[in-house]
Amino acid sequence: GIPKACEGTGSGSRFQTVDSSNIDGFVNCTKILGNLDFLITGLNGDPWHKIPALDPEKLNVFRTVREITGYLNIQSWPPHMHNFSVFSNLTTIGGRSLYNRGFSLLIMKNLNVTSLGFRSLKEISAGRIYISANRQLCYHHSLNWTKVLRGPTEERLDIKHNRPRRDCVAEGKVCDPLCSSGGCWGPGPGQCLS
Numbered sequence: 001g002i003p004k005a006c007e008g009t010g011s012g013s014r015f016q017t018v019d020s021s022n023i024d025g026f027v028n029c030t031k032i033l034g035n036l037d038f039l040i041t042g043l044n045g046d047p048w049h050k051i052p053a054l055d056p057e058k059l060n061v062f063r064t065v066r067e068i069t070g071y072l073n074i075q076s077w078p079p080h081m082h083n084f085s086v087f088s089n090l091t092t093i094g095g096r097s098l099y100n101r102g103f104s105l106l107i108m109k110n111l112n113v114t115s116l117g118f119r120s121l122k123e124i125s126a127g128r129i130y131i132s133a134n135r136q137l138c139y140h141h142s143l144n145w146t147k148v149l150r151g152p153t154e155e156r157l158d159i160k161h162n163r164p165r166r167d168c169v170a171e172g173k174v175c176d177p178l179c180s181s182g183g184c185w186g187p188g189p190g191q192c193l194s
Contacts, residue, residue, distance in 0.1 A: 001028060001064060008034030008070060011097055017042030020054045026061045035070035035097060036062075043076045062086040066120075070097040071127065073106040082136075083117030083186055091120045095127030106130045107137075114163075114173065115139045115186030125150045131159045138168035139191070142175045142183030147193060 006029035009015045013034055015022050019042035026032075045053035056078035066089055074084065084107075095104030104127025107116070114136045129149075131140060140162065146153050168174060175184035175192065182193035 001030065003030045004028050004064075005031045005033050008032040008068070009037045010035040010070070010073065010099075018054070019043075020045065020052050020058075023054060023058045023061060026065075028064055029061075030064055030066050032065060032068040032070070034068075035073065035099070036068055037073045038076055039073075040076040043078065056081060059086045063089060065090055067092045067094070069094040071095060071099045071104045071106065073099050073103075074110060075106070075108050077110045077113060079112045082113055083115045084113070085117040085119075085186075087121075088117060088119050090118060091122050093121070093124045093127075095125050098127045101128070103128045103130045107132075107134060109133045110137075111135050113137055115191070117186045117191065119185050119191050121148060121185070123150060124148055128156045128158065131162060133161045135161075135163060137162040138171070138173035139175065139184055139186050141165045141168065142179075143185070143193065144182045147182050 006026055007013055009017055017037045017039040043054050045051055063086055065087065072093055093104050098104055099106050104124055108130065113134050115138060140159065145157055149156060176189045178189040179192035180194045184193060185191045
């Protein structure tokens with residue numbers, strides 16, 4: 001498709017979160033100038049501001065997105081969606097504007113997510129990674145973040161309180177044998193880092 005840049009959410013934007021009032025503005029976007037925030041008020045709706053709940057099917061608009069210049073912040077996700085595969089074409093997170101305390105990728109409290117599914121993600125240019133309290137999340141244990149993060153990785157990873165590695169292994173939620181030592185974003189050879 002033709003490249004199309006779109007304004008994101010969060011700091012410096014008109015919108016605090018992706019919600020039913022603004023999601024149609026992301027149709028055919030290939031580049032998000034700024035950030036994407038997915039908060040509970042966006043998914044479940046915000047009666048205070050008369051914004052109805054978001055139709056989860058509409059999240060598929062993000063399949064065209066290849067780059068986010070700022071951060072990606074996911075703190076709420078539809079219960080029947082077990083990964084973030086709507087971002088399967090996302091290759092780059094710039095981290096130009098950072099979430100509080102300097103995070104460029106923040107995934108927290110998504111209780112039904114079993115894998116990240118960012119299969120095309122090749123570069124997080126700046127900022128830190130926070131992946132916490134996603135109780136069913138597996139596969140990420142294997143990831144070689146040094147291949148994704150530009151610059152030094154020390155002090156940049158805060159990954160905790162997700163599904164324990166031993167439980168993931170016991171359930172067979174591990175990388176496909178075809179994956180390299182880089183690890184994977186989820187099940188099957190299509191989710192290998194390389």
